Amino acid sequence: MSGTSTRTAAQILVDALRIHGVEIVFGLCGDTSLPLYDAFRSSSLRHILTRDERHAAYMADGYARVSGKVGVCEGPSGGGATYILPGLVEANESSVAVLAINTDVSVSSRGRFTLTELDQKNLFKPVTKWNAVLDRSADIPRVLRNAFEAMTTGRPGAAHVALPFDVQNGPVERSEVWGDPTYGRFPSRRVAPDSEYVELAAKLLRKAKNPLLICGGGVVLSGAEQELQELAEKLNAPVATTVSGKGSIDERCAHSVGVVGSNGGTPETRAVVDAADAIIFVGCRAGSVTTERWRHPKDGAARIIHIDVDPAVPGRNYKVDVPLVGDARLCLSALNEAVTAREGDLTLVDQKKREKFAAFDELANSNEAPVRPERVVAELQKVLDADAIVVADPGTPCPYFSAYYTVRGAGRRFFSNRAHGALGYSLAAAVGAHFGRPSVKTVAVMGDGSFGMCVGELETLARLKLPITLVVISNATYGWIKAGQKSGYGKRYFSVDFSETDHARVAEAFGVKAWRVTDPNSLKETLAKAISLGGPALVDIVCQPLHESRAPVSEWVA
Numbered sequence: 311m312s313g314t315s316t317r318t319a320a321q322i323l324v325d326a327l328r329i330h331g332v333e334i335v336f337g338l339c340g341d342t343s344l345p346l347y348d349a350f351r352s353s354s355l356r357h358i359l360t361r362d363e364r365h366a367a368y369m370a371d372g373y374a375r376v377s378g379k380v381g382v383c384e385g386p387s388g389g390g391a392t393y394i395l396p397g398l399v400e401a402n403e404s405s406v407a408v409l410a411i412n413t414d415v416s417v418s419s420r421g422r423f424t425l426t427e428l429d430q431k432n433l434f435k436p437v438t439k440w441n442a443v444l445d446r447s448a449d450i451p452r453v454l455r456n457a458f459e460a461m462t463t464g465r466p467g468a469a470h471v472a473l474p475f476d477v478q479n480g481p482v483e484r485s486e487v488w489g490d491p492t493y494g495r496f497p498s499r500r501v502a503p504d505s506e507y508v509e510l511a512a513k514l515l516r517k518a519k520n521p522l523l524i525c526g527g528g529v530v531l532s533g534a535e536q537e538l539q540e541l542a543e544k545l546n547a548p549v550a551t552t553v554s555g556k557g558s559i560d561e562r563c564a565h566s567v568g569v570v571g572s573n574g575g576t577p578e579t580r581a582v583v584d585a586a587d588a589i590i591f592v593g594c595r596a597g598s599v600t601t602e603r604w605r606h607p608k609d610g611a612a613r614i615i616h617i618d619v620d621p622a623v624p625g626r627n628y629k630v631d632v633p634l635v636g637d638a639r640l641c642l643s644a645l646n647e648a649v650t651a652r653e654g655d656l657t658l659v660d661q662k663k664r665e666k667f668a669a670f671d672e673l674a675n676s677n678e679a680p681v682r683p684e685r686v687v688a689e690l691q692k693v694l695d696a697d698a699i700v701v702a703d704p705g706t707p708c709p710y711f712s713a714y715y716t717v718r719g720a721g722r723r724f725f726s727n728r729a730h731g732a733l734g735y736s737l738a739a740a741v742g743a744h745f746g747r748p749s750v751k752t753v754a755v756m757g758d759g760s761f762g763m764c765v766g767e768l769e770t771l772a773r774l775k776l777p778i779t780l781v782v783i784s785n786a787t788y789g790w791i792k793a794g795q796k797s798g799y800g801k802r803y804f805s806v807d808f809s810e811t812d813h814a815r816v817a818e819a820f821g822v823k824a825w826r827v828t829d830p831n832s833l834k835e836t837l838a839k840a841i842s843l844g845g846p847a848l849v850d851i852v853c854q855p856l857h858e859s860r861a862p863v864s865e866w867v868a
């Protein structure tokens with residue numbers, strides 16, 4: 311059917327989102343977004359009004375990580391664009407498909423000192439996989455197709471589209487309005503590895519005595535958990551993960567080592583890395599945290615097979631013996647065909663796991679106040695079902711939950727913002743995760759520094775009556791930095807302490823049911839109450855600060 315559509319260009323944009331399977335959009339209104347909001351209003355899309363664009367982007371990110379669908383957020387021009395940016399940066403670097411749409415001043419008002427005018431093209435270019443500023447309404451369907459394709463193929467990532475006010479009202483050719491719904495999920499196009507390299511990898515593994523798999527975020531993103539388990543069993547090899555790789559394997563199983571690296575790794579998990587003579591990195595960039603600044607594994611200590619969808623990753627940090635470029639699921643599946651089953655030996659893994667958890671249990675059972683972080687992890691573990699999703703902020707939550715929270719079952723059940731580690735991520739990401747998987751309990755664990763950076767979204771939680779539990783590790787300090795000043799700067803503490811806040815009272819003022827816990831013996835019962843509540847809840851726990859604790863952070867342990 312040819313001819314100009316009778317729908318507004320803004321409505322066509324909404325249609326293009328719907329064609330790609332989008333059901334929910336997180337965002338915040340503005341003057342330049344009025345036509346878009348009118349289109350939202352008459353559509354079947356669910357719109358979640360947020361109190362800050364940064365959190366809209368984090369919600370889209372959490373939604374995408376849990377659902378495997380593209381997360382969509384939106385905001386207005388100027389401040390709406392600068393505020394949405396941090397969320398896009400995290401999603402892009404974490405290989406999560408998030409689309410942000412910022413409306414913009416009219417094309418006809420460009421260059422005239424128009425309020426909120428900003429060079430959105432150049433602002434978002436370095437922090438997204440793909441971005442565009444629309445100049446004509448007619449381009450909307452094509453630009454949206456390009457954005458979805460870019461976000462979901464190859465290494466997934468974020469895209470940004472700037473949508474000027476007048477472009478939202480112009481004409482669009484009806485025949486142009488089409489799209490491929492399979493681009494609404496990621497990865498949308500899986501690429502298989504070269505069989506020659508698969509054979510080389512299998513050959514290398516035949517000679518290995520102590521092979522080890524180290525899995526990054528790519529395994530869960532690709533949905534390769536089953537293929538990973540099969541390979542681990544065939545090789546009878548241990549499987550370690552990065553923080554982002556948590557969920558690659560059921561951590562209760564004999565092959566699972568737990569998290570390795572400087573944040574969440576322990577001397578026991580490091581010992582397993584050091585014992586390997588062949589390492590298969592899977593969907594893992596072998597960056598500074600995973601490898602403790604490239605010291606574990608040490609250069610040359612093990613033969614390396616490196617699986618990644620991005621050809622630029624293998625060989626970046628280690629001399630790689632066999633690069634396997636392709637989708638993690640397809641690469642592991644090809645390896646499963648090519649390798650021969652071997653005996654293997656998991657004794658070291660078993661021994662090291664026992665040692666690690668024996669040391670942990672001692673502190674986790676402590677009745678000391680302020681409450682030890684170990685106790686928080688242990689009690690939360692007891693009251694959460696296996697299918698719950700835990701989102702952890704930087705500070706105390708990330709290393710402690712990475713190291714000691716046992717993921718029961720494979721798949722996305724835990725995540726943290728490991729690309730940039732900005733404080734204040736977990737609350738909004740938990741909101742997105744809830745919408746991505748509403749049937750399970752979602753919990754956000756944050757420090758009080760993070761609380762200060764996301765507190766405004768308590769209103770969103772209360773307004774929407776979301777059954778999300780927030781846990782605040784309250785220690786009145788930027789504890790992670792204070793611990794760094796202790797270990798590296800002779801305890802010369804400077805400008806890291808802030809005053810104590812009763813976060814429970816703050817939450818109650820927003821209409822969120824809340825508790826403040828100072829006695830470790832009341833913790834389990836309080837957490838259970840908060841989790842079984844049908845609505846939003848917050849538990850403020852007065853905790854031992856990081857610089858006094860025995861945190862699983864190798865720099866401080868050393």
Ligand SMILES: Cc1ncc(C[n+]2csc(CCOP(=O)(O)OP(=O)(O)O)c2C)c(N)n1
Pocket residue numbers: 704705706707730731732733756757758759760761783785787788789790791856
């Ligand atoms: C947006 C942002 N600013 C600064 C930092 C640097 N930083 C890393 S951890 C940390 C302290 C975290 O404090 P808090 O949230 O109270 O948790 P704690 O370490 O005390 O458990 C800071 C300031 C950061 N990660 N993100």
